Amino acid sequence: MWRRRTGGARRSPEAAQAELAEPVQPVEPPALTIDALGRKCPIPIIMLAERINQVATGGVVAVLADDPAAFTDVPAWCRLKSHEHVASYELPQGGWSIHVRRNY
Amino acid sequence: MAYLDAASTEPLHPAARDALLAAIDAGWADPARLYGTARRAQMLLERARGEVAELIGARPDEVSFTSSGTQAVHLGVLGTLAGRRRAGTRLVTGAVEHSSVLHAGEVHEHAGGEMEIVGVSRTGRVDAGAFAESVARPGTALACLQTANHEVGTLQPVEEAARACREAGVPLLVDAAQSAGRLPIPEGWSVLTASAHKWGGPAGVGVLAVRKGVRWRSPLPEDERERRRVPGFENVPAIVAAAAALRARSEExxxxxxxxxxxxxxxxxxxxxxxxxxxxxxxxxxxxxxxxxxxxxxxxxxxxxxxxxxxxxxxxxxxxxxxxxxxxxxxxxxxxxxxxxxxxxxxxxxxxxxxxxxxxxxxxxxxxxxxxxxxxx
The missing domain is CATH 3.90.1150.10 (Aspartate Aminotransferase, domain 1)
Structure with a gap:
């Protein structure tokens, strides 16, 4: 994976979001939404790990988070745990809804 | 206490400590003056410069001492961009460069310049093909690449980048802060920066080497120290100690x-x-x-x-x-x-x-x- 980009280095995840994630509405509605707004990493990841088994295999969990670390860490957790990072959607009030598909 | 944070700063090398103590007595005077003690300080300074130049593969007149590695990067980036203004305003860097490179790039952007940041692989290695492509675009004034990453240790493709820069006629600033004294300095740099306290020298000494023929203009007010490249009175004892540490480290x-x-x-x-x-x-x-x-x-x-x-x-x-x-x-x-x-x-x-x-x-x-x-x- 590599990205080429023009602009400031310390870009906000908001800017990264605009470039990397689908800006539109999610195609598939989440079966479960975890509200981790205001919680610092690693708490959002811990909440996700605890609750992902509450959806059926193939189902989607949305993690709402506004700690900038979550923007990188939720997809990284998916890679380490062999789940799928579907997409990250910007929330109007700040932060993201990060969608994860349970693979097993 | 086990100290396992050498990438932040390396403890002072015994050779540097000995050299520092000796040079505090012998090298305190103003090396720009003409009396005996001053000439002695100047001799110590020039000997240290010669030694550092030899160890990094430069000529002595290409080497200036700065007050830190960060200052060396700031001057290297902004000075080369200023010297190359006629060639263009594009700056190309890797995404995992030290913050001193990225912050200098932001200053350049605020002044109307452009910074293109080339991404890295999952292991933190800059994509050499993308870097070469970016460097070849018209209007590129400078490219920057570290020898190795300071947070994850990954080596960067400096030789490939140097080849691409040479073909495009673009100077390459190589930030060797993490590798100098530990690994040989790669060839092909136009501007080289390093920091003495990372190799076991004292804090407060950076190295800025600018290859002969590379256009460079100080972004700071004029000052005649260090061949007009670095403002302010040289810390001769620390520079002497830095050279001694680099010599000792390179041998080990x-x-x-x-x-x-x-x-x-x-x-x-x-x-x-x-x-x-x-x-x-x-x-x-x-x-x-x-x-x-x-x-x-x-x-x-x-x-x-x-x-x-x-x-x-x-x-x-x-x-x-x-x-x-x-x-x-x-x-x-x-x-x-x-x-x-x-x-x-x-x-x-x-x-x-x-x-x-x-x-x-x-x-x-x-x-x-x-x-x-x-x-x-």
Missing amino acids: AQAEGRRLSALVDRIRAEVPRLVPDVEVVGDPVLRLPHLVTFSCLYVEGEALLTELDKAGFAVSSGSSCTASTLRPSHVLEAMGVLTHGNVRVSLPRGASEDDIDRFLAVLPDIVRRIRSSLGVH
Whole structure:
């Protein structure tokens, strides 16, 4: 994976979001939404790990988070745990809804 | 206390300590003056310059001493951009460069310039093809690439980048802060920067080398010190000590590097075996000999550092809660790896096998305790 980009280095995840994630509405509605707004990493990841088994295999969990670390860490957790990072959607009030598909 | 944070700063080398003490007595006078004590200071300064030049593969008149590695980068980046204004205003850098490079680039952007940041692989290595492509675009004034990454240890494709820059007629600034004194300086640089306290010299000495023929204009008010490249009175005793440390380190580098690299291999292999849910990041082979970084899932970086400190280990972290900002490390972000629970272990000269044994012995229980305090079992 590599990205080429023009602009400031310390870009906000908001800017990264605009470039990397689908800006539109999610195609598939989440079966479960975890509200981790205001919680610092690693708490959002811990909440996700605890609750992902509450959806059926193939189902989607949305993690709402506004700690900038979550923007990188939720997809990284998916890679380490062999789940799928579907997409990250910007929330109007700040932060993201990060969608994860349970693979097993 | 086992000091395992050499990438932040290396303890003073004994050769540097001896040289510093001698030079405080012999080299305190103003090297720009003409009386005996001044000429003596000047001789010491020029001898140190000659020695550093030889060790980094430069000519003495290409080498200037700055007050830090950061200042060397700021002057190197902004001075070359100023000297190359007619060629264009594009600056090309890697996404995981030291913040001094990226911050200098932001100053350039605020002045109307353009910065293009080339992405990295999952291991933190800059995409050499993309870098070459970017450098070849019209209007490129300067390209910057580190020899090795300061947070994850991955070596960068400097030789490929140098080839691309040569073909495009673009100067390449190579930031050798993490590798100077540990690995040979790669060839092909136009501007080279380094920092003495990273190789066991004293703090307050940086190196800025500008190849003859590279256009460079000071971005700062005029001052005649250091061939008009660096303002302010030279710290001759510290520069003398820096040269002595670089000489000593370069002589030891091969044997000590091999020894430290074997210890790093051990940490890379053992940590994921001893601790569940750990990701060792950075390139396993194309890496600095003394540095390894890993991230532990479900653990706060700050808690981990505090507990390791209590257990007698000084290490560093790129996790956001341990930095002065609330943002996680731009290096880990650009690599797309876990940013929380991050630990960087960087071995100073002389780090013992015993230190590593003890580190590996205490780490699993510390991680387990922190996880259990967060309700993760």
